[in-house]
Amino acid sequence: MMGQEKKPIEEVLDSLDGKKKIAVIGCGGCSTVFHTGGIEEVNEMAEILTKQGKKVTPIGLPFAVFACYKPFSSMFVEKFKKDLKECDAVLMMSCGDGLQTIREILDEELGVEKPIYPATNALGVSGGGPAKFIEKCQACGDCVVGKTAGICPLTECPKGLLNGPCGGTRQDGKCEVDPEKDCAWNLIYNRLKNIGELDKINNFVESHDWSKVTRPRVFEREPLDIHKHLGRTKEVIESLGI
Amino acid sequence: MKANSNLKRVLDSGKFAVTAELGPPASTDSKIINKKAKILKGSIDAFNVTDGQTAVVRMASWATCLIAKQQGLEPIVQMTTRDRNRIALQMDILGVAALGIKNILCLTGDHTSFGNHPKAKGVWDVDSIQLIRIVKKMRDENKFASGDEMDVSPSLYIGASANPFAEPFEFRVPRLAKKVAEGADFIQTQCIFNIQKFTEWMKIVCEKGLHTKVKILAGITPIKSIGAAKYMKNKVPGMDVPDSLIDRLESVPKENVSKEGIKIAVETIQKLQQVEGVAGIHLMAIEWEEIVPEIIKSAGLYPRP
Numbered sequence: 001m002m003g004q005e006k007k008p009i010e011e012v013l014d015s016l017d018g019k020k021k022i023a024v025i026g027c028g029g030c031s032t033v034f035h036t037g038g039i040e041e042v043n044e045m046a047e048i049l050t051k052q053g054k055k056v057t058p059i060g061l062p063f064a065v066f067a068c069y070k071p072f073s074s075m076f077v078e079k080f081k082k083d084l085k086e087c088d089a090v091l092m093m094s095c096g097d098g099l100q101t102i103r104e105i106l107d108e109e110l111g112v113e114k115p116i117y118p119a120t121n122a123l124g125v126s127g128g129g130p131a132k133f134i135e136k137c138q139a140c141g142d143c144v145v146g147k148t149a150g151i152c153p154l155t156e157c158p159k160g161l162l163n164g165p166c167g168g169t170r171q172d173g174k175c176e177v178d179p180e181k182d183c184a185w186n187l188i189y190n191r192l193k194n195i196g197e198l199d200k201i202n203n204f205v206e207s208h209d210w211s212k213v214t215r216p217r218v219f220e221r222e223p224l225d226i227h228k229h230l231g232r233t234k235e236v237i238e239s240l241g242i
Numbered sequence: 243m244k245a246n247s248n249l250k251r252v253l254d255s256g257k258f259a260v261t262a263e264l265g266p267p268a269s270t271d272s273k274i275i276n277k278k279a280k281i282l283k284g285s286i287d288a289f290n291v292t293d294g295q296t297a298v299v300r301m302a303s304w305a306t307c308l309i310a311k312q313q314g315l316e317p318i319v320q321m322t323t324r325d326r327n328r329i330a331l332q333m334d335i336l337g338v339a340a341l342g343i344k345n346i347l348c349l350t351g352d353h354t355s356f357g358n359h360p361k362a363k364g365v366w367d368v369d370s371i372q373l374i375r376i377v378k379k380m381r382d383e384n385k386f387a388s389g390d391e392m393d394v395s396p397s398l399y400i401g402a403s404a405n406p407f408a409e410p411f412e413f414r415v416p417r418l419a420k421k422v423a424e425g426a427d428f429i430q431t432q433c434i435f436n437i438q439k440f441t442e443w444m445k446i447v448c449e450k451g452l453h454t455k456v457k458i459l460a461g462i463t464p465i466k467s468i469g470a471a472k473y474m475k476n477k478v479p480g481m482d483v484p485d486s487l488i489d490r491l492e493s494v495p496k497e498n499v500s501k502e503g504i505k506i507a508v509e510t511i512q513k514l515q516q517v518e519g520v521a522g523i524h525l526m527a528i529e530w531e532e533i534v535p536e537i538i539k540s541a542g543l544y545p546r547p
Contacts, residue, residue, distance in 0.1 A: 158353055158355070158364070159324075159350055159351075159353060159364065159366045159369070160366045160369075161350060161366070161369040162369055162372070163369050163370075163371040163372065163417075163420060164371070164413060164416075164417045164420065165408065165409075165410070165413070165417075166350045166370075166408075166480075167350075167403060167404075167405030167408050167432055167480045168352075168353075168405075168408060168479040168480040169408040169409045169410070169479070169480060170408075170409065170479050170480070171409060171482070172409075173409045173410070176353065176479030176480060177353045177355055177356075183409065185410075185413075186409055186410050189410045189412075189413050190410070201413065201416060202416055202419070202420065204371065204375070204420060204423065204424060205372075206372070207328060207367070207368045207372045207376075207387065208367075208368075210367065
């Protein structure tokens, strides 16, 4: 998931200065999990902006409807075409990926070119939950964790070292940069030992291939059969008695 | 090996080597560099210049090396992978070698968050071990990291660091072995205050036969004040300062603390000379370079070969 946090409200209000009619769009994916752009947060933001004298159209996306996936998000956004046409600005409560996907829907599908501002800062690909999340992957395009006990040193180590820990690992095995965090290489060392692969730590790891992060990366894939997949989701939901 | 530095000469002859750190100024003040160089001249075999130590902006290591070199001392350029990618590193390696620098210490570098530009982006395109391999490939194979060939290759004696005190302790010797396997010719260690733990580490180093493949220079830092000792103990990660050392400094009158610190440094050097596999010392008298000649003389390491 994309870890994220809310931008300070002052920064959000500054960006909307002089704009009267605002469409606030959320995200039913990561932004809902991180409480930055779920339906509740979209409604809260609408309330704040209304108190500031603005006319607000809240567009919350239900859970599991990702703003960054056009087939999902466009279904919801399209319904508000009229409000979006009339608004002065869009406030997007998602990561930059969701924001830019919505921007494309507005520009290219709805023909509504509007200023769009972020209410969120994205903090990296982070897994975990329900409460604690740690950034685990930086989508480098050349995964190395097979050599490192399933722990990514490029992401978990602040220096991204590939051949073992720096000289700053603390006596308690914590990182020199943050005494609250475990040294990634201390974790890797212990886990390699536990899974019987400690000999791997002696292998030299070549300089990383960063050419695979040449941005932007563009891919084409066979479109998903949404109906088929949503059918499976429906089965899960029903099995949960919801 | 195509390296012909004075440091290599001393180490190869089996003499106990002495290197010392020369801290670069956070300005263009070349006078202070010359002053420090004059102080160190004659007491050491080569001097190191730190490369943005603690991620604080100071004069570039290579530039400071060249200024101090004019006083007739031999420099060891320190090169961290924090601020330069593999392209910039190789360009600098060509430059320092062409300008007559004969030793290089390959380092990862302190994290940007510790320094005076905490908003800077750390590079770390390669790590210190990958840098060692790059320098060795350039020197011994006349090839860049890319595999492209060069006509005249850098003649550099390759150094690396080692910290016997950081966790996981069991990995600290294998990590040294990795540096040696990739091409380190000499090692300069973290400051040693816990001699027992260092000796334990050296024992494993010798059991693995690494002391025959690489020259190990033991790191020494004379302590100037109780505050400095406590700072290193509590604030500098990877540093092992035993309480007994602080107790000893506290047991002498305040005006004698720095003298006691010098005494401890000299005693440490003498003890380390007895440890199997220790080929020399590296003195890191932080902003206290003027004390180096006294320590070297007291330790019986003067004159230099």
